[in-house]
Amino acid sequence: MSASVEPVVRTLTQAQLQAYADASGDHNPIHVDEEFARGTPFGGTIAHGMLVLALIGETMHEAFGERWLATGKLKVRFKAPTRPGDTVTASAEPAKQNDGVAEYAVQCANQHGEVLIEGRATVAAA
Amino acid sequence: MTSSSRTSISAFPRGHEFPPARFTLTAAAVSAYLRATGDPGDYRGNVPPLAAVALGLDALQEHISLPQGSLHTGQEVEHAATLRAGDELVLTGRIAQRSERQGFVISVIEFEIAAGRSAAIRARTTIMAPAVVA
Numbered sequence: 001m002s003a004s005v006e007p008v009v010r011t012l013t014q015a016q017l018q019a020y021a022d023a024s025g026d027h028n029p030i031h032v033d034e035e036f037a038r039g040t041p042f043g044g045t046i047a048h049g050m051l052v053l054a055l056i057g058e059t060m061h062e063a064f065g066e067r068w069l070a071t072g073k074l075k076v077r078f079k080a081p082t083r084p085g086d087t088v089t090a091s092a093e094p095a096k097q098n099d100g101v102a103e104y105a106v107q108c109a110n111q112h113g114e115v116l117i118e119g120r121a122t123v124a125a126a
Numbered sequence: 127m128t129s130s131s132r133t134s135i136s137a138f139p140r141g142h143e144f145p146p147a148r149f150t151l152t153a154a155a156v157s158a159y160l161r162a163t164g165d166p167g168d169y170r171g172n173v174p175p176l177a178a179v180a181l182g183l184d185a186l187q188e189h190i191s192l193p194q195g196s197l198h199t200g201q202e203v204e205h206a207a208t209l210r211a212g213d214e215l216v217l218t219g220r221i222a223q224r225s226e227r228q229g230f231v232i233s234v235i236e237f238e239i240a241a242g243r244s245a246a247i248r249a250r251t252t253i254m255a256p257a258v259v260a
Contacts, residue, residue, distance in 0.1 A: 010164050019162035023155070025184035028192065040194075049198040050180045054163040057176045061167050066208060069172050075202045 002094035002102040002125075005063040008055050012047050014084040020051045046081035052117055053078075055090035056106050063092070064123050076106065076119030087111040092121060100125045132191040136231035136255040140224040144237075146216050147185035151178060153211040173209040179249050182217045182239050190235075193256050199232075200252035206245055213241040222250065231257050 014034070021027045026048055029036040037045040053076060060068045082088060092104040102125045108117040151173050159177040160167070167174075179201075209215070219237030226232070232254050238245040 016162060016164065019158075023158040023162040024180040025187070026180070049201070050176060050183075051163060053201060054165065054174070054176050057174055058163065058165040058167060061165075061169070061174065066170075066172065068205070069169075069175060069208045070205060072175065072205045073203065075200075077200045078198055 002097045002104065003063065004094065005059055005092040005104065007089050007091040008059045008062070009087065009089045010055060011087040012051070012082060012084055014045060017045060017047055017051065017084060020048055024048065024050065026050075042081055042083075044083060046083055047086075049078045049117070052082045052088060052090075052108050055088055055108055056092070056117065056121065059090045059092055059106075060104075060121055060123065067126070068123050071124035073122045074106070074119065075121075076117050078116070079118055080110075080114055080116050082108075082110065082116050088116065095120070097125060132187070132189060134193050134255065134258050135190045135196070135233050135235075135253055136193065137258045138190070138221045138224070138233065140221050142221045144186060144189050144219045146218050147182070147188065148214065148216050149181060149185045150214050151181055151209070151211060155181070156211045171211050173211055173213070175203055175205045175209070175247055178209055178215065178239050178247055179203055179251075182215075182219075182237060182247075182249070183235075183251060185217055186219055186235065186237070192253065193258075196253055196255040198251065199254050200234075200250075202250040204248040206248065207241070209239075209241055209246050215246075216240050226257060229257050230254050 222236035223234035
């Protein structure tokens with residue numbers, strides 16, 4: 001049976017979006033320019049998808065350590081935007097285990113229960 | 127780098143191969159990434175794979191511009207080996223798929239990040255971008 005994984009819960013801030021832009025080099029104004037973003041269909045800035053996805057990476061690393069770093073696989077779709085102030089819960093639920101690989105259904109959801117990211121992760125079984 | 131050296135992602139045909147991009151994820155860069163994401167984990171000198179993917183995508187933007195309205199709609203990442211902070215990395219990538227729908231071009235960038243001879247990370251990034259207007 002696959003191991004259970006503790007969720008990561010984090011509230012994202014505009015300052016964090018700016019810090020991520022600096023760290024990743026992705027300064028797309030939709031993430032960091034509030035005046036520009038107000039004029040887009042989103043009506044405000046949204047988080048980098050890769051920043052939100054990092055919460056799933058953190059969840060899996062916390063559970064599996066170097067095994068995740070060396071053998072992990074992740075396949076996700078970005079379903080909805082994440083906004084500054086959103087509290088995101090990243091979770092991984094055991095799905096199945098076979099051929100020495102444990103598979104998890106992963107997702108990020110906001111405080112309203114809206115799914116932001118959804119997909120599958122696998123890691124070599126212990 | 128000038129903006130004229132970059133081409134809208136929606137203009138690249140399927141099969142286009144990007145020149146190899148070389149970059150290094152220093153320990154300082156990894157620390158900055160972990161602070162930005164809020165990840166308190168101890169990676170013991172290893173690189174979070176998604177940090178390598180994020181910095182790899184940044185390296186690709188030497189060639190690719192993302193027009194206003196572009197969306198990152200999907201991501202696949204496969205870890206084949208652990209990367210260490212300070213490793214010299216080489217990214218090779220190509221447009222693996224391209225389709226058009228309702229004024230948007232959906233492109234899948236497939237790339238590998240290698241440290242030394244073998245690929246440590248394989249990834250596929252799906253971008254939906256407004257079609258280029260001639």
